[in-house]
Amino acid sequence: MSYQQYPPYGQAPPQQGYGQYPPPQGQPPQGQYPPPGQYPPPGQYGQQYPPPQQGQYPPPQGQYPPPQQQQGYSQQPPHPQGSPYPGYQQPPPGQYPPPQQPGYGTPSPQPPYQQGGYQQPPPPQGYGYQQPPPQQQPPYGAPPQFGGQPQGQPTPPSVGYGPPQIINWDAKPDATALRSAMKGFGTDEKTLIRVLSRLDPMQAIAVRDAYHKQHKRDLIKDIKGETSSWFEKGLVALAQGPLLHDVSLLHDAMDGAGTDESVLNDVLLGRSNADIQAIKSEYRRVYGHSLESKVKGDLSMKTERHFLMVLAANRAEDSAPAIPQDIDRDVTEVYKATEGKMGTDELLVCDILTHRNDAQIRTIAWQYSQKYNATLESVIKKEFSGHMEDALLFQIRHACDKFMHQAMLLEDAMSGAGTKDHLLVSRVVRFHWNRADIPQFKAAYQKWRGKPLARRIKGETSGDYEKLMLACIDE
Known part of the structure; x- marks a missing residue:
């Protein structure tokens, strides 16, 4: 199913909805915010999103934020009217809408911090953002067209994308268990699933190194020799860790005739500058040439220019x-x-x-x-x-609702005639690395489709492949 096939807000069956939001009464004039104490009018948005008590700041998760500070916009604007996620009904223009995220069970935001001379609540913890410390920020300003320098404190790299680290964790027992599971006749698939699906990105790297030091063998080569098909692909992805898996996906997506544009979108769009730099560095280390040169060879015209902008890593910091x-x-x-x-x-x-x-x-x-x-x-x-449309929609949807977008990407891999297994494996494993987000996108999928994500995956997979995918989403 392509992005364009997703129904717009308000067209999904009510029971699969994303929450119903009847238009509030007493609309403020176009472009104006409700005055203090009238945000939102009591009882307008139902019991799921009750208004905060007067003076409460920030409100508990799932409740509306206080009126906007005059000096600046909120860092958490709502979904744009008519956003593509089904079941959500947006108030007409001129009415202040519900909050940008329905919550999906995220913890309450941290207290507000000072930024740019005015006060605003930070992004919810569940978004995966790195919380910046209090500081004064100048306006990011108008960058020169097709370039410009980001401002703001640099966003740290995601776990597994930073410099090599020594972690206070013993990887030897897991390395021994993996070798025992693949040694001799037969393979202990259950042990492979149990050990690899519970590792975080740093532990995956540590286990791979310990396996080589203890047994003088390559863990990834052994997995490929003992398993097969999409079960093998999933295990290899987990053993590689997120960074090495990303560069492997990029290489495969641009190898041979044609380009798998969905993989380029998944790996490169919506990433921090630090992550993009790490991906470029690792790609050159593994394959001996720059990622930019490979993109130039596979993309063309304005889509090529778009992705070269992305690879320049000049995005505004979080x-x-x-x-x-x-x-x-x-x-x-x-x-x-x-x-x-x-x-x-x-x-x-x-x-x-x-x-x-x-x-x-x-x-x-x-x-x-x-x-x-x-x-x-x-x-x-x-x-x-074409590809440019899909890439721009990806950037907007990732920014507007990360967890619903993740749910949509997983459904996209399973919908239509046949399962896009390479996308299902890569997306499940990628989302799995940030364990705190797993309940969020599972809840988003449940709200959107009206059934558990695990049940959907069971219908599209089988055997050890099914067990591995379910283990990656904590099922």
Whole structure:
């Protein structure tokens, strides 16, 4: 199922919905926020999202934030009106919408911090963001077209993407168990699943190193020799760890005739600058040439330019604030590059969505729907096509609701005629590395599809392959 086949908000069966939000009464004028004490009107949004008590800041997870500070936009703008996730009904333009995330059981946000001279709540912990320490941030400003330098404190690399580390954990017992499971006649698949599916990224690297030191053998080669098919692919992905697996996926996606564009989107889009730099460095180490040169050889024209922007790793850091005047400028520029002219300035739109962080993209999407009465996604679908359209939609959806987007990606791998097993394995394993997120995207899938993700996976897999995928999502 392609992205375009997902029904828009409000068209999913009610029982599979994402929460119903009847339009609030007493709309404020277009572009204005409700005055203090009237946000939102009591009882308008149902029992699932009760309004906070007066003066409570920040509200408990799942409740609405307090009125906007005048000096700046929130770092957590809501879903843009008409966003593609089914079952969600957005209030008409001019009404302040529900919060950007339905919660999915995330812990309550941490206390607000000072940023850019005004106070705003940090992103929820479940988003995977690294919380910046309190600091004064200048506006990120207007970067030069098709480039520019990000501002804000650098986002640390994801676990497994940073410099080599020695962890306080003994990998020898797991290395011994894996060797015993593959030594002699037959293979103990249960042990392979049990050991590899419970490792975090740093432990996976430690086990691989310990296996080589203890047994003078290559763990990945042994797994390939003892297992087969998609069960083998899943075990190898876990043994590689997230960074090595990413570069392996990129190499395979661009090897031979054609390019697996979905893999390029999965691995490269929505990543921090630190992660992109780590991926480029590891790719060169493993394959002996730059990732940029490979992308130039496989992509073409403006899609090539888009991904070279991504690989330049000049994205605004997560700590860079969403400054109102800069957001307004970006919204206007996107409009002028798309609906506001004959033809489309594709590279300007790619530049904006590639060089802004997730909080800024969420704000741009919301402000665009308010200012022009059209969703940013609908504009992308109308003005773009092919791989560039899918890539831009990926960047928007990742920023607007990470967990629902993950749920959609998993469904995309299982829908239609036949299972896209290479995408199912890579996406399950990738999401598995951040264990704190697993309950979030499982709950998002349950809300969207009305049934557990585990049941869906069981219907598309079997045997040891099924057991491994379920173990990766803690089932």
